[in-house]
Amino acid sequence: MSKRLFFLLPGLIIGSFLLAACTAGGQQNSQVKLASVSSLPKQMQDAPVAVRTAYQFAITNPDALQNVPCYCGCGAIGHKSNLACYIKEFGADGKPVFDDHAMGCSICVDIATDVMKMTGDGKSPAAIRQQIVDTYSKFGPANQ
Incomplete structure (x- = not known):
């Protein structure tokens, strides 16, 4: 189980950064x-x-x-x-x-x-x- 977590953790971190970047990019439209x-x-x-x-x-x-x-x-x-x-x-x-x-x-x-x-x-x-x-x-x- 810990090996799985070891391999999943980088994907989760990268996914979180990508999600944050997408959200930040979309914030301009929220100013309308x-x-x-x-x-x-x-x-x-x-x-x-x-x-x-x-x-x-x-x-x-x-x-x-x-x-x-x-x-x-x-x-x-x-x-x-x-x-x-x-x-x-x-x-x-x-x-x-x-x-x-x-x-x-x-x-x-x-x-x-x-x-x-x-x-x-x-x-x-x-x-x-x-x-x-x-x-x-x-x-x-x-x-x-």
Whole structure:
């Protein structure tokens, strides 16, 4: 039994260091601010995690999503940016008036998720916009 431990111990130590390195590398994204789940309407609170997180990101980071177009075809319903897929407007009290479009649109959610990741990675708004255009323009016309 002690021979087994002797051979397993280096693997456990190396594994621990690798896990710590992966965790440290992922901490940049944890700096992205998200609104609380309780600030969302019930239907959005109950949405799949990716959808719910995208709405939480939209509330707290509207400029990030307003900077990028959406490619799902929502320009036809008046959306001017990816932000419009989540929030119609902010009221005089600062509270968002939600749009439920992104509840059923994976392209909208994918774009917001990519913007959130790149924001957490410290990319500039111009670089984020260009990456979204490069990645999603194949899906249809931009809404801005």
